[in-house]
Amino acid sequence: MNYKEKMENSTFLRRAGAIFYDSLLLFSVLLFATIPAVVVTGGSAIDQGNRFFQFYLLLISLIYFIIPWKIRGQTLGMQSWKIKLVQETGEQITWGQAVKRFLFSLLSWLPGGLGFFWILFDRDKKAWHDRLSTSRIIHLK
Secondary structure (H helix, E strand, O other): OOHHHHOOEOOHHHHHHHHHHHHHHHHHHHHHHHHHHHHHOOOOOOOOOOHHHHHHHHHHHHHHHHHHHHHOOOOHHHHHOOEEEEEOOOOOOOHHHHHHHHHHHHHHHOOOOHHHHHHHOOOOOOOHHHHHOOEEEEEOO
């Protein structure tokens, strides 16, 4: 039995728990990331359709996820729920996979979260972004 066969893909509930934790943490990070933007505007509100600001927040979100994924294979939410992101082979993901996973996860959430809820029907418990980025979330025993 090789390492890949010993890995058990995480359940939907564990992943949902980690997403909830990370959502709270990311919200806090984005709140603090807004401070420099408010300072630049002199305390004025930032226009709702400001593309630069939207891109800035997306970039902060990307950094929040890809650095922990690449370094440890886990965000803080994933650590709490004892799950880890790995390649199909069980090895650490690459920077390219981390970026792809982040971008594909946006696509998974766009149609009402269908790409994430796909885990409930997939034989391997994989979301769309797992398959598209050739990665998987495993449960750490």
